[in-house]
Every structure is written in structure tokens, then in C-alpha cells.
Amino acid sequence: GQQVMQIPQYQHVQEGEDFTTYCNSSTTLSNIQWYKQRPGGHPVFLIQLVKSGEVKKQKRLTFQFGEAKKNSSLHITATQTTDVGTYFCAAQGGSEKLVFGKGTKLTVNP
Amino acid sequence: DVKVTQSSRYLVKRTGEKVFLECVQDMDHENMFWYRQDPGLGLRLIYFSYDVKMKEKGDIPEGYSVSREKKERFSLILESASTNQTSMYLCASRRDREVGYGYTFGSGTRLTVV
Numbered sequence: 001g002q003q004v005m006q007i008p009q010y011q012h013v014q015e016g017e018d019f020t021t022y023c024n025s026s027t028t029l030s031n032i033q034w035y036k037q038r039p040g041g042h043p044v045f046l047i048q049l050v051k052s053g054e055v056k057k058q059k060r061l062t063f064q065f066g067e068a069k070k071n072s073s074l075h076i077t078a079t080q081t082t083d084v085g086t087y088f089c090a091a092q093g094g095s096e097k098l099v100f101g102k103g104t105k106l107t108v109n110p
Numbered sequence: 111d112v113k114v115t116q117s118s119r120y121l122v123k124r125t126g127e128k129v130f131l132e133c134v135q136d137m138d139h140e141n142m143f144w145y146r147q148d149p150g151l152g153l154r155l156i157y158f159s160y161d162v163k164m165k166e167k168g169d170i171p172e173g174y175s176v177s178r179e180k181k182e183r184f185s186l187i188l189e190s191a192s193t194n195q196t197s198m199y200l201c202a203s204r205r206d207r208e209v210g211y212g213y214t215f216g217s218g219t220r221l222t223v224v
Binding site: 033050 | 141155158166211213
């Protein structure tokens with residue numbers, strides 16, 4: 001079945017440093033979604049990317065969808081302690097079913 | 111806001127018991143999903159449903175079944191609980207083909223099988 005690889009698995013940064021997580025699929029995706037899960041919480045939807053080469057911003061977060069629609073990235077500028085959590089990408093092929101990456105766990109040292 | 115409610119936050123069951131996990135959403139979403147989440151393995155899809163009485167297997171359906179008799183309710187059933195089914199179970203829902211919106215997850219049920 002469809003698989004999505006997400007790297008890195010863990011990232012520890014100092015507050016104020018930037019952070020990036022990457023997501024790769026072997027197949028072309030109809031769209032990709034990003035979720036954040038705070039410690040002890042449940043995944044919360046952040047954004048959906050649909051178009052080839054799409055770039056979207058939410059304050060300090062920048063999301064990109066590759067030209068071939070096989071990869072995506074999430075970049076956080078100047079991390080804050082509130083950014084702590086696990087970030088998941090989730091790929092959608094041809095159905096409503098989502099396949100999740102294993103996530104990148106971000107810790108921020110104040 | 112869409113609300114997805116899972117009936118129990120924590121549950122402890124004995125090996126061999128039949129276990130029901132209930133999930134209710136209040137926004138008339140067509141699609142509902144059951145995932146389990148384990149450290150190092152991420153979220154894995156157990157079953158999903160795109161309409162009442164419809165169900166499809168996900169990636170790890172063995173040992174589980176589901177029921178969707180009403181649009182708002184999607185139940186996950188562990189026919190005979192085993193210790194390897196100890197996990198966090200997450201229910202989610204989504205409106206059909208809605209662009210710009212993702213899954214809405216419930217708060218999860220942490221199931222321990224002893």
C-alpha cells in the first residue's frame with residue numbers, strides 16, 4: 001500500500017532556531033495534509049496542500065508541496081516553546097483515506 | 111466547530127473480553143475512521159466508513175470489526191481483546207471531498223488489555 005516517509009524522527013532545537021520536517025511519497029499524491037499533536041493530545045489539522053508547487057504560510061509556519069506532488073515540507077521560523085509537539089504529514093491518494101507519516105517530534109529548549 | 115466524541119478516555123479490559131469503542135460526530139460527516147497510535151509506528155488505519163452501513167478495511171484490520179448503523183456513530187469492536195491491542199485509539203471524521211479541511215480527531219481512548 002501507499003507509504004509516506006517522514007524525516008527526521010526527532011528534532012531538538014533551541015528556542016529561536018528554525019525547524020524543518022520533510023515528507024516523501026513514492027507515488028503522486030492528490031493532496032497532502034499536515035497535523036500537529038501536542039503532548040498528551042490528539043492530532044489537529046493544520047493545512048491541506050493541493051496544487052503542484054504550492055506554498056502556504058500560517059504566521060511562522062511555511063508549508064510547501066513539491067512540483068511533482070510527491071514531497072512536502074513544513075518549516076517553522078524562530079521556534080517557540082508553544083511549537084513543541086509531533087508534526088505529521090498525511091498523504092491522500094485517490095480515496096478519502098489518509099496515510100500518515102510517522103511524525104517528527106519537536107522539542108524546544110527555552 | 112466539529113466535535114468528535116469518544117466515549118472513554120481510558121479503558122482497562124481483560125484478555126479475551128469483547129470491547130466496544132464508541133465514536134460520535136456532530137457535523138453530519140460522511141467519512142469516519144478508526145486509527146491506532148503506537149510509539150514509533152505512528153497512526154495506522156484500522157477501518158473506515160464512507161456511509162451508513164458501509165465499511166472498508168484499512169491497513170491493520172485483523173482482530174477488529176466495526177459498525178456504522180447511524181451516520182453520526184462509528185463503533186470499533188475488539189472481538190476478543192489481546193495484549194497486543196493495548197494502544198491509543200483515535201476516531202476521526204471528515205466531510206466528503208471537502209477541500210481545505212482535514213480530519214477532525216476525537217481525544218482518543220487509551221486501551222490497556224491485561
